[in-house]
Amino acid sequence: DAGITQSPRHKVTETGTPVTLRCHQTENHRYMYWYRQDPGHGLRLIHYSYGVKDTDKGEVSDGYSVSRSKTEDFLLTLESATSSQTSVYFCAISVFLDGYGYTFGSGTRLTVV
């Protein structure tokens, strides 16, 4: 496989509840990213990490937080889910920050009702 797994693959949750998505890698890559994909918007960066406990915001970070306590795991938390956060979420990893060698996970389809 690609060395990156996301869980869960599908989730339905209610408005106002917290949700955590997990990205796990076995490649020991330094850089990890969370993107969301919506029709007509392509892939938009939510947050990214450049090392354990080192994270930064992306283009659409409002309402999301992340944590990286181990090299292999990058967690995305929706603090209080809203319907506008219904989306497909992709995690990605790379060797270099400039994107060379980007590998995406299989995605998590999140529905907020």
Add this chain to the structure above:
Amino acid sequence: GENVEQHPSTLSVQEGDSAVIKCTYSDSASNYFPWYKQELGKRPQLIIDIRSNVGEKKDQRIAVTLNKTAKHFSLHITETQPEDSAVYFCAASPNSGNTPLVFGKGTRLSVIA
């Protein structure tokens, strides 16, 4: 920040014809330009990339060209086949590679048999 525009948003071609997808970027310091293919329900996967010191790169039926002066790059697919049907994303690495990839909004390519 970097802005990547991608055109067209949808493209239909007859099997065997060529397809061209164009992207423009705004950050003149961008130096890496990958293209990703996403089949229905799957993860985006890298199909070809080009760095700013190269004008053209080919890999079998696909090629990418880069015009740094005009700040645009294009994906060319020749002798299209039904399995080329997918969404294609361009991306650029702004700030000389010191910030994550910025993606275009995607082009849905349909190859009609």
